[in-house]
Amino acid sequence: MRRDEIDQYMDILNFDEYELRSRLEFFEITDDDFRCLAGLRDFASKYTEEIVEKLYELILGHPETRTFFPDAETVERVKRKQTEYFMKLFRENIDLDYIRDRLRIGFVHEKIGMPPKWYLGAYRRYLQLITDRLIEEYRDRPDLAEQYVRSIEKIIFFEMAVSIDTYIAAHVETVTRHKEAIRELSTPVIKVHDRVLLLPVIGTVDTHRAQQIMETVLLEIVEEQAKVMIIDIAGVAVVDTRVADHLIRTTKAIRFLGAEAILTGISPNVARTVVQLGVDIGEIQTTNRLADGIELALHEIGKAITPKNQEKHLEKARQQERPGEKR
């Protein structure tokens, strides 16, 4: 995870000094807790390695979590990391740098596809292990042991909240990237013929998509010096007043550029619904079938589709005419 990525997540989570203080307050983490945690450092370094060993018995003992650790080398590396990680819980304060460090955890877990359930479940075991050791260590001072357990609980829950937030942010970020990718794929302009373009619109036309359609269509017309732009809406889920409005605007802009717009793929349902909505589609050329739209477009540029046999007829006629011309 790169530094700028971490900063991006800090931004997404609005993590600044204010947020940090607000969280510490809500988790009721006070200076007393930090004194307890810092004071437990010796205790922690004495037991953490052993606790990590025990923790991995759980993790490697479960068929689903085991798969995240392909070989012994990985297990050893992760155990070392885990030991460092747990040691860092015993500290005298929490600052933004520490949060940055912790953001990685959720981020990395999301990236390797480790669901929060395993993370939380493993943390539960850690809490049990450390609590058992504490109670054992301070069996003569149960009041102290209780206080220490409270402080550890607080910081662990604080940590879990940061990790879960990062999990969610990383997930949302992934979904957003997929959406962007789909959007890029979703306005393919096809060259049907010299100076005739076709844009099939499929799915949902939301605000972003409508803008994208307008932009793409106008740019492509200029680039290809197109005379006719066919927009096929057979695959559009719903044509409501908003979509109709966008289509009307787009066709107006196309005309403004000196090209013609033909709207194809109008189903009987769409026709009926749009009329009932009271939308005036003005002078937009529309057809039910895409094939008719293409024919209309070719006619527009002075070309025509003629049946094969008719072509033969024409050819024959021409041949018959030629000798006549000589006469």
Add this chain to the structure above:
Amino acid sequence: MRDAGHDSSQDAKESIRIVEEADIITARQRVRATAQELGFDSFAASAIITITSELARNIWVYAGRGEVVVERIDKGARKGIGLQFIDQGPGIVDLPKVLKGGLSRGGGLGLGLSGSKRLADEFDIDTQPGKGTHISVVKWKAR
């Protein structure tokens, strides 16, 4: 779980929160699925889906947030979809004019509300400026 002895329309209510633009699609998909379940003909389905699209969008554009309640009405021979569009937005100031069509504050065609009314079988609107809008719509399955 549904209790066979009771009026099933009580249970068949679902609320969809409208907070962002994508929620409009969710609402539409729920209505589409309900129309399919009830065996709506394609035009009636298209009408009720379009109404959902229009009025859910109005919530998002004008009120920012609100909810759409989808109710499956199944009273023996009479089947239909009841929809409620509820928001605590600015309300509609000149309702009669807006219902005539062609008036828009949102930069659109201004036909969403009037068009939805025409597409619906029952249409009821309660709006108070500054307090919000509650629209109830019913589309019956053709018999």
